[in-house]
Amino acid sequence: MKNVIHVKPQQMINAFLVFFVVHTTQIGVGIHGFQRIIYQESKQDAWFSVLVIGIVSHVIVIVMIKTLEMYDSHDLYGINREVFGTWIGNFINVIYFFYCSVAFFSVLINYIEVIQTWIFPLLSTWFISATLLLLVIYTFLGGLRVIVGVSFFSFMLAFWLIFVLVFPLQYSDPQSLFPILESKFIDILKGAKAMTFTIIGFEILYIIFPFVKDKKNIRKPVHYGLLVTTLMYLAVILVSLTYFSGEQLSKTIWATLSLFSIVQFPFLERFEFLAVCFWMLIILPNLCLYVWAAHRGLTGMINISAKKFIWLFSCIVLLLTFFIKSRIQINSINNIFGQVAFYIVFIYPLFLYVLALVKKKLTS
């Protein structure tokens, strides 16, 4: 049983902290502009798509936990090796490693683009990415508990942003939601699929599971985390659908930030600038957890110290950000990544669960 992960008690985290981990990994850059992507598919019924994908994510998580419980102290990488054997298992692990890395990269470039379009058009890409990467390196080297701590604080410090939606609510018109369920069912499902890029993140559960102290109690925090995320997306999409008129929404690239741009305080003229800067807090756990998950995958295959890994990883990412500059490039990365992520996050767990069950039956 070489795939068993032995975690020292002082490295473990409490089950309730998984709530923050799941929630903060889900909320990231996707929320900035997911509205128009779903709107293109399911029009004024876009909020049904959010609801559908929210429910589906709950189902997937149930399957994930069932799989993980079959192999008590394994993470996904270990289970892959157990189920498929070392070679095929490692091959899948490499794919998963790249998936986590691309997720990291995509969060980074999306955030950089937002900073550049909204606040500092002249600020160079390498500067923002170097700053963020240094922050990630620092957090990552602190270990999992520090990363989880970051996601806890990220949630606590950024949760209030959702209440700012009250301001655009004054301009919204509920009429735009009618007639309800005009779109075809298949379009709603398409919209739900288009949500993938925004809702993924809970697959981190696959990796973090062995590090949880009281594994029996993990269900509640995970589902609450998903629920809070889904409700948040639901609130944002409902406000967006009523605040913008149809064509206007499909032309707005970062609808959430545009929602914020109507907010004005006597002491703060442009609230969205604050929001964009504040978003760094929200994406930090995203970045840290994805790079941590990538590292977990790599250590199972080759021997590399965390320090070496993170510096190498950061350098490669920094280099890659030089090549990605335009909106079109970033958009196509998001699209392709969203497509692939759909299969990795929503389809693969089901497949894995069935195979693990079959394998267990055969060997016993």
Added chain:
Amino acid sequence: MIKKLGLVILSLTLLIGGCAEQKLLEKIGLITLAGYDLNEDGKVVTTAVIRQVDPEFQSMVTTSSAVNDSSLGALTEINRKTTKKLMQGQMRITLFGETLATEGIGSFLNTLSKNSSTSSGILLAMTAGNAKELLEYPYKNINDVGQEIYKLIEQNVDAELVTSSTLHEVSQDYYSVGRDMIIPIIERKEEVIEVTGVALFNKDKLVGQLPAKDSFYLLLIRGKFKSGKFETTIPGDIFSSNQSDSSEPVPVVLDTISSTKKLKLTDKNVPEFELQINLNGRILELDAEMDFDNPVEIEKLEKAINQSLTEELKSILDYCQEINSDVFGLGKQYRSQVRNSKLTHESWHAKYPTAKVNIKINFKILRSGVFE
């Protein structure tokens, strides 16, 4: 040692590279207002009101204009004429000249929405005639014409005398199917600037105007109205106590305290709508003898008010249908009630002129002041 050196180099590069573009207040000119006109050659004339802050003197307000094909191109032109770098971040108002509005302002709305340095809360207005003339007139009592116009419109919006015309709200209508946008009209009257009316659009083109007093009805139907004053006239012969010239119309000033609006599509083939408006309010001024303790009298008065409101509303509606500008959002209601209507701007505007609206107004007098 090497580690420390590395850290020093790293932090230095970050420090140097991290200097974003500086915008010192002394070195920039803040555009507080931009006005756009169309000249005879079809080019855009941009007039900017620029506020320059000087720590030693009072801040200076100047207007400057340029002619160019595009709105932002003209801004570069203006920049050539000023000593300071122009910034749009403090822009509060955008004005459109009448000729430009007739030609269409869609591309301007698009450009303004695209620009991340301007907020979506900036106000839009149309000038009767030329924006440039209005801005460049040497007003005796107005120091900062940009601020003046902004305060004028903001105050009127707050008092619910004109519709709020923030960029967001206007483009919400512009991009929607089934509601046309409206923006207030301002005009120079001698030494003062005042709100004189409402400009009605079809898609992005100006097609008609209503006097400022009619904004009340527009506000009422568009569903943003909460409370406000308005004036109407009722026939004089309803007052039994009135002796002589009974047929003369009597002006009455009312103040609504609360209002509800219900718009419903009753027949989608005509299309026919039912508009029910309930108003609760008080009488502020009534130029006739009247017994406010008599319920029969009150009812008569309410009836007369309802009658006159309905008539005025009807005439506004007829006018809007005539110029084919659906500022009431009937199309929006149609779209939200008819399944799979696949409504487009064109298909709705083919139906709209013949749409029927049955107006039912119910005004209830709650109070009539402290003195009878």
